[in-house]
Amino acid sequence: MASISAVLRKNKKADGTYPLVIRITKDRKTTYISLGHHVALSDWDAKKQRVKKSYPNAPQLNNMIAKRLSEASSKLIELETNNTDTSSQVIGKAFQKAKENTFFRQADLYIARLEKAGNFNRISAEKPRIKRLKEFLNNRDVYFPEIDVTFLKDFKAWLKGTRTITERTAVNHLVVIRSIYNQAITDKLVDPKYYPFGKGGIVIKFPDSKKSGLTPADIIALENAELDEKPNHARNLWLFAFYFGGMRASDVLRLQWSDFEDGRLYYKMGKNEKGGSLKVSPKAEAILAQYRRDNPKHNLVFPDLEKLPDLKDKAAVQEYIKVRIKANNKFMVKAMEGAKVNKQATSHKSRHSFAQMAKGVISASALQEIFRHSDLKTTEGYMGNNFVNEEIDSAMDDVMARLSLTTQK
Incomplete structure (x- = not known):
């Protein structure tokens, strides 16, 4: 024996x-x-x-x-x-x-799989969360059975005690742990009996959050404010995103002049690779006119990423995009002060603002197409993904018209 x-x-x-x-x-x-x-x-x-x-x-x-x-x-x-x-x-x-099937070994595999799938947005968000867990453990690895309910509660308490974070941010850390745990179970590396999530364990529940945006009057004030160079650039990016249905800031920064053709913008959303096109409104065209220049580096519309040697390294591009978004959000504070609007206007607020203004103006199906939240229909790939939808064009014009009406009042 x-x-x-x-x-x-x-x-x-x-x-x-x-x-x-x-x-x-x-x-x-x-x-x-x-x-x-x-x-x-x-x-x-x-x-x-x-x-x-x-x-x-x-x-x-x-x-x-x-x-x-x-x-x-x-x-x-x-x-x-x-x-x-x-x-x-x-x-x-x-x-x-x-x-050998320890958590951080599986975390490395998890990140590698995300990289292979091209999910660089998720990588940039989840790597720091994994790093914080390692910090909590004083850089030692941990076995999956060790990650029990008590462990998770201690980690969450440590996060809130050592950092100024919201409940949602703390929950996001647990979501990453759960994803890696599920991967290990799926790969038959860990016995499901140790699973600490779900019934009888930690139930992942996101707190309700108020997704408020700017009103039409706020946006008009922002458009008309006299601003210095950097706040003006941050405002241009924010408004440009708004004019295209709350386009994601990372997609705005990656835009190239070749993405525009015949008065339309054609692009794929970086988060899920969904493609489509939108009409360029006069307001958006006015912003584009400020950035037309000879031989722009990488053919970029906006200069934020011109510092990079090339755009081939998607991971490096995404990391630098985070830097630029953070900087532009900082200058949006000054832009809002210049507009005399006492509200926050981070890059993602353009999406919330458009959604609120679209309520009662745009049908649910049209808004889903603009936001690209659902699967695209096969007709979207017609003529090489140059999909033109009259309902969307009309709806976008209606939203811009609401801005004009607000200006006249």
Whole structure:
């Protein structure tokens, strides 16, 4: 019968600690599996095979040790049930394979898959969340069974205690953990019995948020404000996005002059690759006129990304887009002050503003086409995706007309 225990190996480190391992012994042959931690002799209870209370985060580490011992025993029983060789080396290799499926190893795979799929927006948002979990764990890796309800509650409390964040932002961190956990279960690397989400565990629930936008009067005030160069540029980007149905800021910054043809803008939304076209309104054309110049770098309409050597590295482009959006949001504060409108107008507010103004003017189906929230119809690909929808054109004109009526009052 094999002997499985948690011990400290005798390989003393310079700081006086010893490697914590699972020791598997059978037929006088021993295999050691590292648990990724080093413990001082004064913090180790050899008889109980656990760290003492004096060790930092002792409950979490002891929980992990108990689970690793249980997993090693389960792996031994599984091998014996299947009449498989149960030498210490075979048991060790089987356990090692399971042990390597740690959270951050799977997180790396998760990010790699997003990159392969071209989901750079999600990568830029979720990488920092994974990094914060690693910070919470003092840069150590963690096994999936360790991520239980208590762990998640502690992490959420730590986030709110160390950073000024909203409830929604804290929940977004849990969503990433859940996605990686689901990936590991789907790949049959983790037993679903450990799953800490859903009924009986952590239920992901986003708090209600007020998605308010600017009123027509606010937008007219913004249009007419006298502004310095940088706030003016930020205002132009915001209004341009609004004029095209709340176009995403990242898509606005990537626009090239070749995207415009015969008075229309043709582009694919970066978030989901949905394509289509929209009519260029006179207000949008007035902004474009301010940026026409000879030989613009990368053929970009707006100069924000001209600093980049090229636009081929999508990950680098997306990272720099985040920098530019943050900077432009900062200058929008000054733009709103210049317009004497006491409201926030971040880049995404253009989308909310358009949606509110469109209510009662644009049909649900037309608005879904403009926002590209649903699957595009096959006719959208007609003539090389140069899809022209008269209902959308008319609806866009109606929204612009509302602005004109507000100006006249």
